Amino acid sequence: MSQADPATAPPSWPVGADEAYAAARRGLADAEQELRDQVERVAAARRALPPGPLLDDYRFAEGPTDLDRAEPIREVRLRELFDGHPTLFLYHLMFAPDAAEACPMCSMWVDGFHGVLPHLLRHTAVAVVAKAPLPKLRAWARSRGWAGLRIVSSHGTSFNADVRAEYPDGTQRPMVSVLRAEGERVRHLYSAPASFPDGGERGIDLLSPVWNVLDLLPTGRGDWYAGNDYVAEPGAGRSAPR
Template sequence: MPGKIVSPEEWLTARKDLLEKEKAATKASDQFTTAFKGFPMVKLAKQYTFDGPNGKITLPDLFEGRKQLIVYHFMLGPDDAAGCEGCSFLTDNLPSSLAHLHARNTSLVLISRAPLEKIESFKKRMGWNFPWYSSSESDFNYDFHATLDGSNSSTQYNFKESAPDVKGERPGMSIFYKEGAELYHSYSAYSRGLDHLLVTYRLLDLTPLGRQDKEVGGWKLHDEYTEEEKKEGAV
């Protein structure tokens, strides 16, 4: 039993106390969100080209005529057999329809260093419809610190220097803004900085059992859960 059994009156008292904490958390979240407005941006001078279903495409093309672009750096490298479980979990939590983002002048895409054929195969397996491009022939992942490789002068992750011999793909999200023909980098987040995107966690946080990470362990690709796990849970 995860919680104490109490009377309705005691429950209401506890709920009102929790409500005050919720209000404080919401206010803090609002203050954090406000910090994004007017946040400094860096003008991009470098050109990037990606492989997409219809051939080569540039970074400005990814905006699809909109002013803002959200890029999720998905961990799927050239030698990976499948996508990262954590990145797949996050992608499962992205909006099933991008219409609401599009209506706010914002596009969203996934980018990985794996060749396009591997991306398309994994995308089909997962049943996703998000635009997803390969950066295999550009420095995009290195420049925005989603791939670590000392030989490519990419050793920084989550705004800290990593050991020069640390290599490989890392999760991250980068935001870009377009004004006329000019492109700007406005924001990037990595590691736990992506947690607030995980709606599944937000929902589980409201339940008596919570996230259950220690009891159940890590996340699986959504097509790897057994029927028994989906019916009764893993514990």
């Protein structure tokens, strides 16, 4: 696709908009471009981080790629999750061993990653890890329709605590991590929890299209919280809750 000349591009408002709207929209465009530039600067700083620590080669439990099958269960090393890629994008799913279901917000994020999985796999390996036992974790993945997404259980390991994907009391913490393969070792490059150090949220919201679309609406995101109740079984019609 050829890039159009910005000087000849039509404005971002329809015919009939008055000058007050046009002026406000031009000012907003300046702010949006400034935000874009800041996002680029932060991304460059993220890539320029010094090397993180080498991680232990943790052993996780993994089932067959067909989520309808329960067996066989195998032990998979952290290094194996790279699947030929130099990097691994890992989502730490909040799903405690004694919980009945996974965190709705985490599940929403993974829904999004699953939807663009073929594109992500052109660049990096992708996996979801949770502390829930594997049968419970796979049943949840099946109910969400996460076919083709590597789902592994860290149950019985110190992985969550070691990478700070949980609090000292064992409470789960939503987080994303980027890891790099170095020979047979794995190096930590970057992690981002859902909350910032000051306690504010939205730490990884840029990774979900849901938040970005809600921010475009007149009502904004408000105090809305994702739910597990309105996500239909795979193949069923999806409702449109209000």
